[in-house]
Amino acid sequence: MFLPVALAVAAIGHAKADSVPAAPAALSYSIDLNRRTDDLFHVTLRVSGLGPGNAVYQFASTAPGTYQVMNIGRYVKTFEAFDARGRRVPAERLAVNQWRLSEPARVRTIRFAVSETWDSPLDRPIYKMCGTSIEADHVLINPHAVLGYPEGLQATPVRLRLAYPAAWTVGSALKRGPDGVFVADSYDQLVDSPILLGRLSRARLTVTGVPIDVYAYSRTDKIKASQLLGAMSGMLNAAGRFLGKLPIDRYTFLYHFGEENAGAWEHSFSSEYVLEEAEFSDSVGQGVTDIAAHEFFHIVTPLNIHSEIIEHFNFVTPVPSQHLWLYEGTTEWAAHVMQLRAGLKTPEAYLQTLIRKMQVDLRAFDSTYSLRELALTSYSDSGQAQYGNIYMRGALTAGLLDIRLLELSKGQRGLQDLVGDLTRRYGKRRAFPDSSLVDTLVAMTHPEIRDFFDRYVWESERLPVKDYYAKLGLTLIEDEHGLPVRFDLDPNPTDAQRILREAWLGRKPKASS
Ligand SMILES: [Zn+2]
Numbered sequence: 001m002f003l004p005v006a007l008a009v010a011a012i013g014h015a016k017a018d019s020v021p022a023a024p025a026a027l028s029y030s031i032d033l034n035r036r037t038d039d040l041f042h043v044t045l046r047v048s049g050l051g052p053g054n055a056v057y058q059f060a061s062t063a064p065g066t067y068q069v070m071n072i073g074r075y076v077k078t079f080e081a082f083d084a085r086g087r088r089v090p091a092e093r094l095a096v097n098q099w100r101l102s103e104p105a106r107v108r109t110i111r112f113a114v115s116e117t118w119d120s121p122l123d124r125p126i127y128k129m130c131g132t133s134i135e136a137d138h139v140l141i142n143p144h145a146v147l148g149y150p151e152g153l154q155a156t157p158v159r160l161r162l163a164y165p166a167a168w169t170v171g172s173a174l175k176r177g178p179d180g181v182f183v184a185d186s187y188d189q190l191v192d193s194p195i196l197l198g199r200l201s202r203a204r205l206t207v208t209g210v211p212i213d214v215y216a217y218s219r220t221d222k223i224k225a226s227q228l229l230g231a232m233s234g235m236l237n238a239a240g241r242f243l244g245k246l247p248i249d250r251y252t253f254l255y256h257f258g259e260e261n262a263g264a265w266e267h268s269f270s271s272e273y274v275l276e277e278a279e280f281s282d283s284v285g286q287g288v289t290d291i292a293a294h295e296f297f298h299i300v301t302p303l304n305i306h307s308e309i310i311e312h313f314n315f316v317t318p319v320p321s322q323h324l325w326l327y328e329g330t331t332e333w334a335a336h337v338m339q340l341r342a343g344l345k346t347p348e349a350y351l352q353t354l355i356r357k358m359q360v361d362l363r364a365f366d367s368t369y370s371l372r373e374l375a376l377t378s379y380s381d382s383g384q385a386q387y388g389n390i391y392m393r394g395a396l397t398a399g400l401l402d403i404r405l406l407e408l409s410k411g412q413r414g415l416q417d418l419v420g421d422l423t424r425r426y427g428k429r430r431a432f433p434d435s436s437l438v439d440t441l442v443a444m445t446h447p448e449i450r451d452f453f454d455r456y457v458w459e460s461e462r463l464p465v466k467d468y469y470a471k472l473g474l475t476l477i478e479d480e481h482g483l484p485v486r487f488d489l490d491p492n493p494t495d496a497q498r499i500l501r502e503a504w505l506g507r508k509p510k511a512s513s
Helices: 005-018 189-190 223-244 284-299 326-339 347-364 371-378 381-393 395-407 415-425 438-444 448-458 464-468 497-504
Strands: 027-032 038-046 056-058 076-082 089-094 099-100 108-117 138-141 158-163 169-172 183-184 195-198 201-207 210-219 253-260 263-266 270-276 474-477 482-487
Touching: 005 223, 038 223, 038 253, 076 089, 138 158, 169 201, 169 210, 169 253, 183 189, 189 195, 189 482, 195 210, 195 253, 201 223, 210 223, 223 253, 223 284, 223 326, 253 284, 263 284, 270 284, 326 347, 326 371, 326 381, 326 395, 347 381, 347 395, 371 381, 371 395, 371 448, 371 482, 381 395, 395 448, 395 464, 415 438, 438 448, 464 474
Parallel strands: 027 158, 210 253, 253 270
Antiparallel strands: 027 038, 038 108, 056 099, 076 108, 089 099, 138 195, 158 183, 169 195, 201 210, 263 270, 474 482
8 A cells, every 4th residue: 555645644643642542451361272273363352441542443454564464354253342241342343454342441351263364365365474373283473463452552561361282382572471471561562572382492592692592393393493593693693793782682583494485574572484394404504594684683673773654653554664775675785794794605605695686676576666666665566566676676775875885985984884873873762754864864974875865765777786896896797688697806906996895895994094
């Protein structure tokens, strides 16, 4: 869905008003996961103090970081409300994601049943890593795909009690009370934390003082959490060095290895992966590490650098932000370049990744779509068809921005430094205005950067990959159709090229006094 700016702004104001609770109601959920044969989550909500402003129970239309319309109400099979004596309080369906309670003040219990998304044959299915699954030996819960909230109570604390087999292991970044109940400060925090439970393996590592947990479900036990952690530990330490200090106090990786390669989804303190199971090998480990590096780097953006559209998330109506180039493009660039700069990837391997991204951009996507347009239309069908290019052209663009920044500062400050500055300037609780970020970036760097954004983010000029990498003494070789084949490293770069190449490899020149 595309929203013009005026509508988007109106929607933001609406979400802000919603997040102020009208009544001090507590939301206490329980889900019985011992009942698993009907592919339904049987949810009970105990609540009191609902007022007229809380009459509409809202399921999520989308969720942060997915850029996909989900309409979770489609999966809701039954919805009933009861008073203190167990008598029905009528509830009617208003819209795909909304039920209205006829007398909210009387309601003490709401019961609903929600289908797991993986086994629901619906048109426009939601991404598996954003969905839910109930099986004999494990359950995946992305809370936004099971639970909603009464209108006006998006910011109210939530308690979630899960009943499940005693032998199961539970992986989640959600905090738990002494009684084992999951607790969240708000709906936003709840849906920021997927839960994977069942027959899982687990492993732990500490990076710059931050505990990192890995939980893995592997359908036929081919892959263990300890193997994944072994493969990722170099990357995690490189991320610590790349960022100086990790902007988190804990982190949890949740892996599901089954029949399908669906992808991964980032959160503030965790990420969830749905990948195809295979015998573990070095190449499987590297593939997992590349995806994990991407998701892990999201702790920087959008989680610590984001616009107000993400800060005050609107679960009722999807509202796009134009800065997908930052959230996804820069993240994908960082996932690979931090491994290059740590020596975990050779320049040749890194450059080959760029070649693949250029080939996919040129062959599979519409070259007239700018990154901004891609972002603003991400909730529409036409935008969804181009969305995947944010991982290709978006990442390539971030790489060029890095080279331009290094060039303008004679190798002193690139995109890595700018990202660090932005993290310090904004952070988790301070959003940037969606409309003025580029002005801020120009003010923080060089006037020439505005022209870069005009051409390659706002517009869709063909990326000057050949010219920019030539500044590093790297020659892009193309075939007779103009498609990229490989980069050749000039063994005798000029002094200027050598300085930029060293900076690009993470070795900065000493600042002259
Ligand atoms: Zn991402």
